[in-house]
Amino acid sequence: MVDQMQDFAPLLTVLAKPVLTAAIDAGTFKSVADLVTFFCVTVISLVLIVWATPTAKTRLLRVMAVLYCGSGIFHFLAYWHRHLPVKSSSVIVGSLVAMILILIMALVIYVLKKFSGAEHLAETQKSLNRAKQELSREQYLLSSLVDNLPDCIYFKDADSRFIRCNQRTADIFELATPEDALGKSDHDFYRKEEADEYRADELHIMQTGEPIINKEEYELLPDGQHHWMLSTKLPLRDADGNIIGTFGLSRDITQLKQAEARLTEWRERFELAVKGTNDGLWDWNVQTDEVWYAARFRELLGFEGDDIIAFPNQLKSFIDRLHPEDRVRVMRSFDDHLENRRPHDEEYRLHTVDGHDRWFRGRGQAKWDENGKPVRMAGSIQDVHRRHQEQEELNSLKLQLQQALQGGNVGMWDWDVLTNEVIVSPELMLQIGEDPERPWTSLNDWNIRLHPDDRDAAVQRTQDYIAGRIEEYESSFRLQHANGGYRWILSRGKLFRKDDGQPRRFIGVHVDLTELREAQEALADSEARLTNRSAELERSNRELQQFAYVASHDLQEPLRSVVGFCQLLEREYQDSLDDTGQMYLQMIVDGGKRMQQLISDLLEYSRVGRGNSFESVDLQDTMEQVTALLHSAITESDAKVTFDALPTVQADGAQMVRLFQNLVGNAIKYRGDRSPVVKIWSEESNTEWKLFVSDNGIGIDNEFSDQVFIIFKRLHTREEYPGTGIGLAICRRIVERHRGQIRLLESHSQQVDPDHGCTFEIILPKSHT
Numbered sequence: 001m002v003d004q005m006q007d008f009a010p011l012l013t014v015l016a017k018p019v020l021t022a023a024i025d026a027g028t029f030k031s032v033a034d035l036v037t038f039f040c041v042t043v044i045s046l047v048l049i050v051w052a053t054p055t056a057k058t059r060l061l062r063v064m065a066v067l068y069c070g071s072g073i074f075h076f077l078a079y080w081h082r083h084l085p086v087k088s089s090s091v092i093v094g095s096l097v098a099m100i101l102i103l104i105m106a107l108v109i110y111v112l113k114k115f116s117g118a119e120h121l122a123e124t125q126k127s128l129n130r131a132k133q134e135l136s137r138e139q140y141l142l143s144s145l146v147d148n149l150p151d152c153i154y155f156k157d158a159d160s161r162f163i164r165c166n167q168r169t170a171d172i173f174e175l176a177t178p179e180d181a182l183g184k185s186d187h188d189f190y191r192k193e194e195a196d197e198y199r200a201d202e203l204h205i206m207q208t209g210e211p212i213i214n215k216e217e218y219e220l221l222p223d224g225q226h227h228w229m230l231s232t233k234l235p236l237r238d239a240d241g242n243i244i245g246t247f248g249l250s251r252d253i254t255q256l257k258q259a260e261a262r263l264t265e266w267r268e269r270f271e272l273a274v275k276g277t278n279d280g281l282w283d284w285n286v287q288t289d290e291v292w293y294a295a296r297f298r299e300l301l302g303f304e305g306d307d308i309i310a311f312p313n314q315l316k317s318f319i320d321r322l323h324p325e326d327r328v329r330v331m332r333s334f335d336d337h338l339e340n341r342r343p344h345d346e347e348y349r350l351h352t353v354d355g356h357d358r359w360f361r362g363r364g365q366a367k368w369d370e371n372g373k374p375v376r377m378a379g380s381i382q383d384v385h386r387r388h389q390e391q392e393e394l395n396s397l398k399l400q401l402q403q404a405l406q407g408g409n410v411g412m413w414d415w416d417v418l419t420n421e422v423i424v425s426p427e428l429m430l431q432i433g434e435d436p437e438r439p440w441t442s443l444n445d446w447n448i449r450l451h452p453d454d455r456d457a458a459v460q461r462t463q464d465y466i467a468g469r470i471e472e473y474e475s476s477f478r479l480q481h482a483n484g485g486y487r488w489i490l491s492r493g494k495l496f497r498k499d500d501g502q503p504r505r506f507i508g509v510h511v512d513l514t515e516l517r518e519a520q521e522a523l524a525d526s527e528a529r530l531t532n533r534s535a536e537l538e539r540s541n542r543e544l545q546q547f548a549y550v551a552s553h554d555l556q557e558p559l560r561s562v563v564g565f566c567q568l569l570e571r572e573y574q575d576s577l578d579d580t581g582q583m584y585l586q587m588i589v590d591g592g593k594r595m596q597q598l599i600s601d602l603l604e605y606s607r608v609g610r611g612n613s614f615e616s617v618d619l620q621d622t623m624e625q626v627t628a629l630l631h632s633a634i635t636e637s638d639a640k641v642t643f644d645a646l647p648t649v650q651a652d653g654a655q656m657v658r659l660f661q662n663l664v665g666n667a668i669k670y671r672g673d674r675s676p677v678v679k680i681w682s683e684e685s686n687t688e689w690k691l692f693v694s695d696n697g698i699g700i701d702n703e704f705s706d707q708v709f710i711i712f713k714r715l716h717t718r719e720e721y722p723g724t725g726i727g728l729a730i731c732r733r734i735v736e737r738h739r740g741q742i743r744l745l746e747s748h749s750q751q752v753d754p755d756h757g758c759t760f761e762i763i764l765p766k767s768h769t
Contacts, residue, residue, distance in 0.1 A: 147168075150168060152165070152166065152251075152252075153168070153247075153248075154169050154248060154250075155246075156185075156246050158243075158244060160198075162182055162185070163182060166178060173221075173222060174223065186198045189222060194220070202233065202246045205246050211234040214232055216229070216231075228252070228253045228257040229250045230251045231250040231251075233248035280294055280296045280299070280300045280381045281294040282297055282318075282381070284364075284376065284377045284378065286338065286375055291315050291317070293311065297381065298311050300381065303353060321350045322348060322351075323350070325349075329348070330362070333346045334377075337377075338374040344364045358383060360382060363380060364377050364378060365379060411509065412507075412510075413428060416505060420442050420444075422440050422441060422443055423439070424439045426439075431489070432449065432482060450480075451478035451479070465495065473495070474491070475491045489512060493507055493508020614652060614738075617648065617653045619647060619648065619656065619660075619682075620645075622657055622660060623641075623646060625657050626664055630664060633665065633668050637675065639676040641678045641679075647682055649764050652738070662731050663731060666728070671698070676697060677695065679692075687766055688763055688764060690762070692759060692762075693760045694758070695757040696757045699757045700744060709742070735764070740765060742761070742763075744758060745759040
């Protein structure tokens, strides 16, 4: 402060001396107190000036200078006004002196202003230097941040030329420094279609002021690789808010997109794997007991995949479906896994929607926190019901096999080819009447029991199989029984080899064929006798057919003569005969006609086996012929015969006409008191045709359904319904010749069911090959 006061000493001398002198001379200070007061005020003002800030100091100096100069001018004028004579020259001199003093005071003010401005300028320069250093530091930090960010940051002018970018942008463009990008555009680095797209985006931003946020761009960069970039672009504005370009940030998200693609692929694979394995997944939050069930889990139990109402996402939903006999065991397995980390892998039954219990295999794995407390457990269920059924069937088959081996007297053997050791079952020992407690021990035990006539062949076949000269081992031979006799044995087996192809074990069975061989010999003898008998029957049948043909032919001629003469006698001598004679004559004629019809039917019956060859026969045409042949009967009885869409079959056409003529004729004949209605239709299967003939006639009781096809079998008297009783027998023989079947379906007589008659079913094969 003292130094600063010394700097102001000359100024104080210049200012204070004239002012004080003028004040004293002018009588301003009327007392010493006034002088002391003025002095104190001056000193205080100077102290404030020294300690004030540069700006405040300047203002105080200006105020003090004005006050001092003003008071000095005032006091000088007062002094000169009182002491100088009032003359014109004196007035002029006084005025000049006043002007000089004003100029001096202006000079003082100028000096003070220069003095205070220089000091302020120095302070300002210091502040400016500090601000520049701070700004430089901030710019360095900002540049360091921008250049070290992994994202591309850039600024562009209105023509989309780079005016600033960071190092990452330069690296992407394979430039040494960011400055190498200045003045260039996207057309210098990208393909034309990509650069045009980016230019269009930037024009849109500059025209609308709307930014583009997080746009995904697939770019071909100068490194020759395609990259995914996530870009955000915004308008660049000046200090007045005018848009002068754009700036933006781009992040390379190629690895993220690749990771997303891998994740998507993994999810697809996971879903395919889940669908492929047909497993039902579950994820249990152990803390809340909430369970996520996959759609397939519910579907395995018969629910809709998304039906969380019927099967909620709770552990209780699963527990309630467990079979009561499995529930404790399964829940203990869960607890053991969570507490002791033992594997959870159980098979149990779950109750399904359809009311059945199905077997499932459940597996799961828990996750524990850092304190060893279980927090989550996930797993799956797999439908193994079929395997359980197969296992049960296998166990049943094993039991049946064991019982069959015992009941069928089948013995098993196991030969170690390397050591020649043999192990046999008790059943094998019992086959040859030996003690099961003393089984064979080597192959020699088998060899010495072979029948001498079978030994060489049996041994040779065994050696051929072991050597690979035959693919399967099956051999028949006789083994000596303990009673001295021999038993026929069928031996079958399979050879197991080592990795080098050498024989290791030979396992097989012995089946006792003794009874079978004896039965086969007896059967062969019976077949020989049967063949001879069949030949004899065939010869006898041919002779009978020939006899029937000859007999019927030879009987026809004299019978026609008898009937003819009887008819002539009736016509010529009817008036000469009395009523009894006419009755006798009529009976002779009727009997002769019946005899002719019977002989005709017998002849036809015998000829069925010698019919025409089979060909394609349209049964629709067949029925047309039948209705034509039966036209008179149909007209007289007012019958209605219908047939629709009948098939084409391989058959003897003439016999098909005879077959349906007999059936339709019987339906008309046995009609009762109403007009007959006959219906014919067909049904098709893979290998055969089914033909049906139905009527509304008098019907047949079911107890006679087989008898009606017997030759000469009649259910009614000739007086009731005329006929020979051969028609249905002929029908059966025709159908059997075509390798088919004919039968009467369930029927009733009119006394039992007056609304239904008979329905005949005819089955014909589609092919006779």
